[in-house]
Amino acid sequence: MSTGTVPKPIAGTSSFLDDRLGAGNFMRRNLRKVFPDHWSFLLGEIALYSFIVLLLTGTFLTFFFKPSMEHVIYEGSYAPLQGIGMSAAYASTLEISFDVRGGLLMRQMHHWAALLFVAGMMVHMLRVFFTGAYRKPRELNWLIGVGLLTLALLEGLTGYSLPDDLLSGAGLRITEGVAISLPLVGTWITFFLFGGEYPGEDVISRFYSLHILLIPGILLGLISAHMILMWVQKHTQMPGKGRTNKNVVGAPFYPAFMAKAGAYFMFTFGVIALLGTFAQINPIWLFGPYTPADISAGSQPDFYMGFLEGALRLMPSWEVNLFGQGGGTLPLSVLIPALVPMGIIMTGLAVYPFAERWITGDNREHHVVDRPRNNPHRTAIGISAMTFYGVLWLLGANDELSWVLHVSLNWTTYVGRVLVFVAPVIAYVVTYRICLGLQRKDAAIIGHGVESGVIKRLPHGEYIEVHVPPAQDIEAHMRGKEAVPTLPGAGNGSDGVPPKALRGPIGRLRAKMSAAYGGEKIPLDDGHGDGHGHDDHAAVGAGGDDKPAVH
């Protein structure tokens, strides 16, 4: 397995580059850069590779798509629509689907890649949230991520509107209805967006330049920044044997990580190709050209817009007229669902790292991530937010729900109106309890060992199961637990005068939140004995210092 000499062409090229760029120093530092391994670290890569597939397939589509609302009579090869008037955009989309070899494949792959792009970002973000990987020094990268998600939604919305079929037009109409509802500026914004009255003849070419130039340009810039920051700050790692806040344990960039990343790109690309081949998506030829006079029942947006759709459906019919006649109309039944859920989720995501730092007073760098159970309040907040989103998302398809489940459509809405407030609270409580339960389980394993399956009879006749210490790596993984920090002086037991920052109403609130959010709920080591397996396997009590009962 001798490697022999570096082949001459490579040696020559590398010397040429090093003479001019000094690339050697960079390579020296980075060729063997270590990347930690965990399945959950791959989720963000799905989004990254989907983005590359989007750029590739999208470029192909631009060669054939005509972003024009000019009225044409269709004379392509799809017989059912021949002789029908439509926009050039729709006609060219039909042409891509039926008269360009590989066109249908590229179109379907583009749409699937878009769904995977957003879905990949979402699960990646959840991973980062639940493991606390957004903590110092990674807050800025987290903010970039929030920006990327927002832009991706906008990118999806503009792309969805381009084919100008009946379904995409329905989405566009709802966009217009929301834009025009904005107080004071709504009418102006709408007329500027559409170049006049809806739908006008400009919106598709305008959305086109947003969709293929402006937004992807910003996305590309932000994704590059995201990658560079990740590279410079080095990836976080899961707690485990030999892993600390001061090191990185894993595989080197060259050759292992590089090859794995390449393979993963190919997997993502391959799965998108598979979906594009076998799973039909957005068969625009069935919908017909857009006209504002028609719609088909069961119209659904792409999944990532579902929560906005659900919010619009849930809302009661509130509208107020301000300042009497000649005053302004405030269509709350549009404004609230269009702005509030999105606002809560995006703002919540953006401020969370800073709010957590403020509450815990934790200003240290974190490179070893938390297991979700070990910060129960954070995990509960996350699940609660997911439930809020999930209820809205489900209600975005309440017509399908009522159809499939044979329940009254109106009742799905009534139930949804209650659930959107109640379900997040239930989710919070349940998650919090589950986290504590899992912490108790960890403490039991550390304190008592794992069940070995060996039953032993004691001299006095009692049978016990022998417990053995857990495997080293599992124990190290569990012992990576760290108490959630609290502000100094915020603890319940602290006596004396609170620090200056914690006086006053806001300071007291902060101290209370800190005491509730932080602290060690279930200590791992509870003053247990030798852990030789002779003691009981009762759960460790919630109290920190009470002795475990021995039967």
Next chain:
Amino acid sequence: MTDNNHDIEQPGERVPKRVIGTPSHAATGTPLLGAEERTGPAEVPGVDLQDEATAKKGERIAAFCFLLTFLAGIAFIVSYVAFQVGDLDSAATSNLALGSSLTVALLALASGIVVWVRMVMPKYKLVQERHEMASDGETRAYVGETFLQGAAESGITKRPLLRRTLLAAAAPLGLAPLVLLKDLGPHEYADFPKKLRHTVWGEKTKEGKQRRLVVEGTGAPIRAADFNSPGGILSVVPEGYEHDLNELAKSTLILIKFRPEELKSGTNRNWAPDGIVAYSKICTHVGCPAALYEQTTHHILCPCHQSTFDAADGAKVVFGPAARPLPQLPIAVDGEGYLVATADFPVPPGPSFWERGDAEAEAREKGGQS
């Protein structure tokens, strides 16, 4: 960050070949990736070499996968040539051939690389140090000083004239791109709300007659006597504007015929010749066409967000997020027996907008529909 154990260039002396297990040697004083002879992977802690049997097996599997990719790639190119498109069936065949060969090529390539990494490459557990992101105090102090020094040298701090005129210079230039966007919209700002209120139903035709209601799609005018199936619903557009999308976005109607006793107080009977009522089809929520109708309950339903309107009672909202009834259009029967509009909608149709104000109250004052 000199924290890795296997730098490219390591001082040492030149050695010809190396047996696995012996310590590594490397060339000295070479150019980057220099042409010196190198030894194999080093026995380094954290690099766990695969045994040869596994590696050999991995090599064979990976090679099989790469071969598969090669064949699938050829199949893709062949499919492109072999399968023409031009109708639904041939497009489906072409899609299947191109897509499945591409899928196989990509997935086989991915699998091959994974096998290569897992069975041929060593198992790694390398450790590198991390360093605090923050620079040390000395560096920070140096940067701070240099910043101040540079600012002082540039004169920006002690020459307010320079500073202020520079700021003044930047402001209009920064605004310029925004100004350029102004022509995105039409020029008559004051007319925007007026345009939203107005539809062609309020205009006479070129011949000076009242505008007829025509069936969407066929463009046929509607004879009141022929539209006599109670419970029927018809999508209707203005004569002469059958393909004007801007107009259709405001003016499209649904036409429903009632028996006189079915109509409730919300519906204006003066505008319902022979029990035929015309409501705007454009939902007052966000503008989807409210296209669904349930005969037994007389409910009009918008499929987008399920706003439900009672057609027998002035299309008032009975469920869902829409806040206002669908406006009723004043219609009548002309001399030839066809349905015509006698005036525009009493209130603006479609989604709410700020300048709409309390249009219902205005309409009431004028004595129109409540």
